[in-house]
Amino acid sequence: MTTTVRVPAKINLHLGVGAPREDGFHPLVTVYQAVGLYDDLTAAEAPDWRFGITVADHIEPGSVPTDGDNIVDHAADLLAAHHGIERTGDVLVTKAIPVAGGMAGGSADAAAALVALDRLWDAETSDDDLLGLAAQLGSDVPFALFGGTALGVGRGELVTPVVDTGTWWWVVVPSAEGLSTPEVYRHFDELFPDAPAEPPAADGLLAALASRDPHQLGALLHNDLQAAACDLRPDLEALIERGEAAGAIRGLVSGSGPTVVFLCESGDHARAVAGSLDESVVLVANGPVAGAHVVHYDTSGDPR
Numbered sequence: 001m002t003t004t005v006r007v008p009a010k011i012n013l014h015l016g017v018g019a020p021r022e023d024g025f026h027p028l029v030t031v032y033q034a035v036g037l038y039d040d041l042t043a044a045e046a047p048d049w050r051f052g053i054t055v056a057d058h059i060e061p062g063s064v065p066t067d068g069d070n071i072v073d074h075a076a077d078l079l080a081a082h083h084g085i086e087r088t089g090d091v092l093v094t095k096a097i098p099v100a101g102g103m104a105g106g107s108a109d110a111a112a113a114l115v116a117l118d119r120l121w122d123a124e125t126s127d128d129d130l131l132g133l134a135a136q137l138g139s140d141v142p143f144a145l146f147g148g149t150a151l152g153v154g155r156g157e158l159v160t161p162v163v164d165t166g167t168w169w170w171v172v173v174p175s176a177e178g179l180s181t182p183e184v185y186r187h188f189d190e191l192f193p194d195a196p197a198e199p200p201a202a203d204g205l206l207a208a209l210a211s212r213d214p215h216q217l218g219a220l221l222h223n224d225l226q227a228a229a230c231d232l233r234p235d236l237e238a239l240i241e242r243g244e245a246a247g248a249i250r251g252l253v254s255g256s257g258p259t260v261v262f263l264c265e266s267g268d269h270a271r272a273v274a275g276s277l278d279e280s281v282v283l284v285a286n287g288p289v290a291g292a293h294v295v296h297y298d299t300s301g302d303p304r
């Protein structure tokens with residue numbers, strides 16, 4: 001049996017961050033949107049556990065661990081332990097989501113692994129249990145199961161879908177160099193020692209989403225980690241200025257960065273803005289799109 005699960009990248013349309021909690025995590029009020037940049041994870045039956053990865057041209061080979069410490073290995077361990085079974089399977093990730101880019105690529109693969117291995121092992125994990133396991137793997141992982149557009153609270157793991165009937169067009173500019181998420185949060189603490197316990201709410205952003213007007217949405221995009229990411233990577237501000245000068249409605253750091261996303265009016269407008277930027281990698285994606293979902297399933301086959 002072989003199954004392939006496709007899973008999208010995320011951006012944060014609103015990322016409100018509060019002062020760190022006692023457990024070190026930061027309370028968040030965030031609005032996630034899944035956008036059309038995908039990793040595929042294929043899992044086939046095997047007598048033992050094997051893991052491999054192939055990457056798209058814009059991703060540095062070797063930037064993702066294959067030594068047993070991939071988040072996919074951890075997801076498999078967690079699901080197997082939950083059911084009291086052996087971890088087996090031949091798993092291949094085909095990666096297009098930028099690595100350490102603030103687009104939750106690792107989280108996406110963890111979510112895809114939970115969905116694919118649940119099927120491969122005929123484990124019939126309940127949705128609640130799957131979400132609980134996802135939250136243990138990382139704050140962004142539950143959202144990768146949902147996809148669409150959703151509100152995230154807690155440390156980001158408590159997810160509620162929101163109605164979003166718009167189609168939003170984004171130019172996505174990844175960086176060759178990644179940024180570490182914990183480092184960006186640490187720098188946020190240094191820059192904002194008086195951050196409020198309650199993160200800024202997302203009410204304005206949610207109202208703008210309902211308007212379906214990209215100019216209204218553009219005015220409300222918000223990322224409390226942007227100052228920290230730009231301080232660590234001063235080139236990002238100039239990139240945002242270049243994209244906006246090229247006609248984008250608004251540029252924003254994606255999550256903890258360093259990927260920068262630009263909201264545009266339409267697909268044609270996004271392709272025009274992308275064409276006028278001379279960065280080495282410039283992608284176009286729209287959202288919202290579905291979360292981790294099965295795209296291929298058969299009863300025989302080898303993933304490689």
Ligand SMILES: C[C@](O)(CO)[C@H](O)COP(=O)(O)OP(=O)(O)OC[C@H]1O[C@@H](n2ccc(N)nc2=O)[C@H](O)[C@@H]1O
Pocket residue numbers: 012015024025026027028030102104107137138139140141154155156181182185255256
């Ligand atoms: C920046 C975002 O992508 C925005 O959606 C997420 O907050 C990061 O989510 P993630 O990578 O899934 O994060 P996790 O794997 O849960 O945590 C990685 C590290 O990020 C920091 N972290 C993460 C989430 C959070 N609410 N507060 C934090 O301070 C912690 O240092 C933590 O050790």
Ligand SMILES: Nc1ncnc2c1ncn2[C@@H]1O[C@H](COP(=O)(O)OP(=O)(O)OP(=O)(O)O)[C@@H](O)[C@H]1O
Pocket residue numbers: 063064065069070071072093098099100101102103104105106107109110140178179181255256257
């Ligand atoms: N399957 C995976 N894909 C990408 N990175 C992985 C994976 N497994 C482990 N990693 C490690 O996790 C680190 C963070 O990767 P990831 O691409 O998830 O960052 P990110 O997109 O910035 O995350 P987030 O937006 O959730 O903060 C990488 O530098 C890599 O060493």
